Amino acid sequence: MLALLVGALLWPAAPGARAAGEAGFIDFSFFVAARGQPNVDAVTTPSAEKPQSKLWYNDGRWWADLVSPAARAHRIFALDRATQQWVDTGTRLDPRLQTKSDCLWDGAHLYVVSGGGLESTGADLDAQLFRYSYANGAYRLDSGFPVTVRRGGAEAIVIDKDTRGTLWVAYTQGNTVFVNSSAGADNKWGSPLALAPAQTNGTVTTDDIASLVAYGGKIGVLWSNQNDGGFYFASHADGTPANRWSGATVARSPGLADDHISLKALQSGATGTLYAAVKTSLTQPGEPSILLLVGRPQASGDVAWATVLVSAVSANQTRPMVMLDSTNRQVYVILADESGGSIYYKSASLDGPAFDPNSKGQLLIGSARAPFLNNATSSKQSVNGATDLVALASYDNFARPSASPATTDVYAHGVIDLAGGAPPSSWVFVPLARR
Numbered sequence: 001m002l003a004l005l006v007g008a009l010l011w012p013a014a015p016g017a018r019a020a021g022e023a024g025f026i027d028f029s030f031f032v033a034a035r036g037q038p039n040v041d042a043v044t045t046p047s048a049e050k051p052q053s054k055l056w057y058n059d060g061r062w063w064a065d066l067v068s069p070a071a072r073a074h075r076i077f078a079l080d081r082a083t084q085q086w087v088d089t090g091t092r093l094d095p096r097l098q099t100k101s102d103c104l105w106d107g108a109h110l111y112v113v114s115g116g117g118l119e120s121t122g123a124d125l126d127a128q129l130f131r132y133s134y135a136n137g138a139y140r141l142d143s144g145f146p147v148t149v150r151r152g153g154a155e156a157i158v159i160d161k162d163t164r165g166t167l168w169v170a171y172t173q174g175n176t177v178f179v180n181s182s183a184g185a186d187n188k189w190g191s192p193l194a195l196a197p198a199q200t201n202g203t204v205t206t207d208d209i210a211s212l213v214a215y216g217g218k219i220g221v222l223w224s225n226q227n228d229g230g231f232y233f234a235s236h237a238d239g240t241p242a243n244r245w246s247g248a249t250v251a252r253s254p255g256l257a258d259d260h261i262s263l264k265a266l267q268s269g270a271t272g273t274l275y276a277a278v279k280t281s282l283t284q285p286g287e288p289s290i291l292l293l294v295g296r297p298q299a300s301g302d303v304a305w306a307t308v309l310v311s312a313v314s315a316n317q318t319r320p321m322v323m324l325d326s327t328n329r330q331v332y333v334i335l336a337d338e339s340g341g342s343i344y345y346k347s348a349s350l351d352g353p354a355f356d357p358n359s360k361g362q363l364l365i366g367s368a369r370a371p372f373l374n375n376a377t378s379s380k381q382s383v384n385g386a387t388d389l390v391a392l393a394s395y396d397n398f399a400r401p402s403a404s405p406a407t408t409d410v411y412a413h414g415v416i417d418l419a420g421g422a423p424p425s426s427w428v429f430v431p432l433a434r435r
Contacts, residue, residue: 024343024365024414025084030067030394031409032097041409042097043067047394048375049100049156050319051211051261055379055392056105058134062379062390065093065101065112066411072097074114076132076139079390079413086411091139093130094146098123102158104380109186110139113169117155124153127169131186144187149180155207155259160214160380162238170212170221175203177210177223177234181242193243195221195234202227207259215265215272216297222250222263222276229256231278231293233303250293250305255281262321266350266382273350274303277320277333282313289313290320292333292353310346311335312357317344321376324350327385327418334364334376334391342366343376343393343414365414370395373412385419 034042046067047054055064062079066086074093077086094101094114101114115127127150132139149169150157157171167182180192202225210223219236230252234245260279265272274295280288290311295303310333311317317335324331329350336343337360346361348354355361365373373393383389396409 022367023363024367024412026367026370027086027411027413028069029410030069030396032067032069032072041396042072043409044098044396045375045394046100046396047377047392047411049209050259050321050375051156051158051209051263052100052102052377053380054101054103054377055390056103056110057379057381057383057387058105058110059137062387063105063110064392065103065114067097074099074101076110081415084413084415086413089138091132091141094128096125099125100156102156104159104161106161109133109142111159111161111167111186113149113157113159115150115154115157115171117153126151127154127157127171129159129167129169129186129189147187147189149189150178150192156209158210158212160212160219162214162219163217164238166238168212168214168219168236170210170223172204172208172210172223175206177204177221179212179219179221179236179242179245190242195245195247208257209259209261211261211263211276213263213265213274215274218297220263220265220274220295220303222261222274222293224257224259224261224278226257226259226281228252229254229281231257231261231276233295233305235301235303237301246301248302250276250295251291251307257281260319264322264324264380264382266324266326272297275322275324275331275350277310277322279318279320285312285314287313288357289315290317290333290335292322292331292355294353308348308353308355309357310355311360314358315360317360319375321378321391323378323389323391324382325384325389325418326382332389332416333361334378335361336374336376336393341371341373343373343391343412345391345416364391364416365393365412367412370408370410370412372408383418388418389416390414391416 034040068075073095076091099114104111110132116125128146154171154173231250234247258279258281276293292308316338321334343365344361
């Protein structure tokens with residue numbers, strides 16, 4: 001009944017109709033009543049956190065970790081591109097509603113690491129790793145999973161796998177940047193390792209986060225430190241002892257760092273260029289707000305970082321998410337309105353990215369019926385002409401406390417057609433449509 005109510009309130013009056021300034025699809029409601037509080041949603045910001053990926057592409061389809069109100073748990077959903085509907089496959093992920101997940105498809109297994117943090121979810125929850133095998137169009141939880149990879153809560157945890165098959169996670173907890181790794185098997189893990197002060201330039205704030213990526217035979221961790229306004233990077237060569245890391249400063253100045261990081265690697269050649277979309281804490285007109293940090297590995301083993309301005313403070317954008325298109329050699333930065341609203345994107349060449357800092361970019365997901373969309377997410381994988389680019393966002397009662405959960409707690413997604421390789425201005429966006 002709730003889904004029908006949301007549909008009646010949100011879909012256009014005529015099938016296929018789209019008002020000016022609208023793009024994408026409004027999906028189903030994720031509202032789940034809190035125990036004993038029928039008008040309070042037990043789920044908040046389900047498409048967060050900033051460095052995490054909720055989607056992946058496999059077997060010709062897009063898949064997602066979404067909250068199923070009927071099951072009161074996270075489940076695997078598949079996107080039906082013909083109807084633009086997310087279909088519940090019935091495969092359960094984390095049954096804990098307040099967790100936030102990061103999803104990795106490595107071509108053989110689906111890895112989902114999920115946990116909760118006091119600041120983001122209201123509950124300190126251990127991080128658990130789930131592993132699934134895929135066959136005949138379905139995912140099955142593997143024996144021996146889930147396993148705990150982090151004790152206690154943290155705002156965000158991310159996962160990736162190196163060339164030796166070792167899984168790595170990264171997170172911040174207790175003003176410290178931590179990593180942990182599997183030890184001989186995916187369900188056997190070592191003890192969390194705190195990156196040393198010499199590598200992290202001291203303690204971070206409770207609001208700082210870390211992200212992690214595999215690139216060129218290494219694992220790299222990028223984090224914010226709002227104590228000194230810096231973004232920092234540490235790397236670990238595959239196959240070396242788990243505690244052998246080297247650190248470096250990426251960018252630092254007073255007020256620069258904020259806890260918005262999205263990190264991806266371009267796996268072309270033997271090195272792999274790094275791209276990180278970050279937000280600053282600067283607030284004055286003309287100052288930079290969204291930056292793209294481009295890291296190119298050097299023969300010495302170091303990474304040479306360049307800073308590219310994506311959006312100025314005047315563009316009023318937040319929560320950047322980066323995606324890499326290998327077909328057209330484009331980098332996408334997907335952004336939300338700072339005040340809540342539509343989801344936009346900007347694109348540029350991978351080889352020499354440049355953006356209009358005063359423009360919001362191209363509209364990706366937007367509707368007057370969901371005016372406070374936020375927390376865009378997609379896949380860890382690079383995209384191409386065969387996959388297109390799918391991004392997910394959410395509009396929830398957490399952002400508008402006075403609004404009704406029945407009309408606000410919804411997912412929304414947008415699609416960019418990459419097959420044609422046309423300029424961004426002529427890429428086709430899927431219109432809002434009646435389900």
